[in-house]
Amino acid sequence: MRLDNQYAQFSWAGSVVQPSPLLSPTLLLLNAELAEELGIELSQEQWRDLVSGHWLAEGMVPFAQVYAGHQFGGFSPQLGDGRALLLGEVITPNGQRWDLNLKGGGKTPYSRFGDGRAVLRSSLREYLASEALYHLGIATTRALALVTSKQPVYREEVEAGAAVLRAAPSHLRFGHFEYFYYSGKSEHIPTLLDYLIDTQWPDLTKDAAGYGNLFARVVEKTADVIAQWQLVGFCHGVLNTDNMSMLGLTLDYGPYGFLDAYDPHHICNHSDSGGRYAYDQQPAVGYWNLQRLAQSLSGFVEMDALQTALGKYERQLMSAYSEGMRQKLGLTAWEDADPALFRDMFNLMATHKVDYTCWFRRLAGVSASGEIPADLAALLANAESFSSWFEQYQARLSREGTAQAERVRLMNSVNPKYILRNHLAQQAITMAEQGDLSEADTLLMLLARPFDEQPEFEAYAEPAPAWACDLSISCSS
Structure with a gap:
């Protein structure tokens, strides 16, 4: 393992903290493929001793990062890694830099x-979700x-x-920059920007123009990542600024959820009483x-550079979303009536509580x-x-002229058959808490x-049972 711990050298950006060992640890899951990469x-x-805080590899410098954040719209001037530690920065065989971040390592x-601790319930939910989104092609x-x-x-x-x-x-967040801005320590902001440029985007210049880019x-x-969430029906649940990645990654899996029956106003976090972070x-x-x-x-x-960039956000998101939605419907060309086709479809789905994932997957069977x-x-x-909607859709398919077999192939390559439904995750957690990892292994x-x-797993592709449709998850982890 080759380590190059640049971030831990910024003594003003956090604190060196030794992990607090967990008692009698057991290694439950190991992502061997990722470890090899x-x-x-x-x-x-x-692995067991590293993740449980009993051992550090040579060269690791555990570092708790400080940051701030707007949480549910209100500013919290100091948050930081309350139970997470940056163990080190690994240089991969192909020269990429990756953080190793331990969650649940103590105070x-x-x-x-x-x-400073984490529980099995939330830790397994995070493990399952991050791998599910990765294989869906989402950052x-x-x-x-x-x-x-x-x-x-x-x-x-x-x-x-x-x-x-x-x-x-x-793991740099919007909140890192908010902390140094609002705490009157703005002189550190260029250092963080330079670090991001050096380690992630070396094509950018280290000046005002480069920072604008x-x-x-x-x-x-x-x-792009939010457009991808919307397309697969993923609801993050806690989109505070301290949970927003500078790299556009899905970060900090808490009370997340995938849509079951389509509800545009779905709230997956039962602490979000006002629906600020609804789907x-x-x-x-x-x-x-x-x-x-x-x-x-x-x-x-x-x-001007900041405003120009912000001004492109909606266009970028809508472009990515519209292109993705056309692909989900098996359409390759754009027609002016497409937004109405999408809107009418979603209105019907919401009115009749149609399962979001199953709808798009099975739509490929329409000729x-x-x-x-x-x-x-x-x-x-x-x-x-x-x-009436099916008549419009079939007419639209006729104008496309794509061969049915090719359209089915394309639609099935973007419309997942399997997602991490809340009730499936909960069943895996319940079994894992009893010492049985078989369901977690099956889901992975x-x-x-x-x-x-994967016809042998057909039952996992069915809509959620009635008892599971209203599951909401707390922030407790």
Whole structure:
């Protein structure tokens, strides 16, 4: 393992903190494929001891980062890694730089009233979700390893302690820059920007123009990842600025959820009583958060450059979303009537509570002429209500002229058959808490190929049962 710990040299950016070991740890999951990509070769015992805080590889400098953030619209001047530690920066065999970030490593100077611990429930949810989104082609942090422990952790009830090792090219957040801006330490902001340029985007210059181009890149990547969330029906749940990645990665999996029945106003976080982070609000929240980042960079980037970049956000997001939605519907060309076709479809789906993922997957069975396939009709409580829309859609397919087999292939390559539904994740967690990892292993296996048929897992592709449709998740982790 080759380490180059540049960030930990910024003593003003956090604190060196040794992990607090978990009692009697057990290695539950190891992402061997990712470990190989990162060039990390450890024994099972070394992985267990590393993630549980009992051992550090030579050259690791555990570092808790300080940052701030706007949480549900209100500013918190100091947050930081309350239970996470940057263990080191790995240089991969192909020369890329990746952070190793341990979540659940114990108290840090930024723990506030927390215990610095994580529980198995939330740690396994993060592991499953980050791998699910990765295999859907969505920018995300990755999960490298998960341990559990006999050490009790106190939340709403007593739960099993755990820790998860995350990996990403960088864990820099909007909140890092907010902290130094609002704390009157803006002189450190160019250093962080230069670090980001050196390690991620060396094509940019280290001056006002380069910083402006960096911000424009953050805007573009943020728009792209939120468009991808909307396309697959993913709801993050806690889009505070401290949970926003400078690289446009899906970061910090808490009370997330995928849509079951289509509801544009779906709230996956039961703490979000006002719906600030509801599914349909994510694009607007992304823009609001970028405005907060722009303010933090305003001393080092021309205001015109910031405004120009922000002005491209909506266009970038809508372009990515519209292109993605056409692909989901098997359309290759643009027609002026397409927005109305999309809108009418979503209105019907919302009215009749149609399962989002199953709808798009089964839509591939519709031909330019012919009956609606039985598996699609089975989703619709009142298929007659959709007849007019199907006529428009079939006429649209006729104008496209794409051969049916090719269209089915293209649609099935962008419309997943399998997603991480809340009830599936909960079943895996319940079994894991009893010492049975078989369901978690099954989910990881099928979610690694979400677009493939995998008929042996057909039951996992069905709509959520009625009891699971209203599941919401708390921020407790």
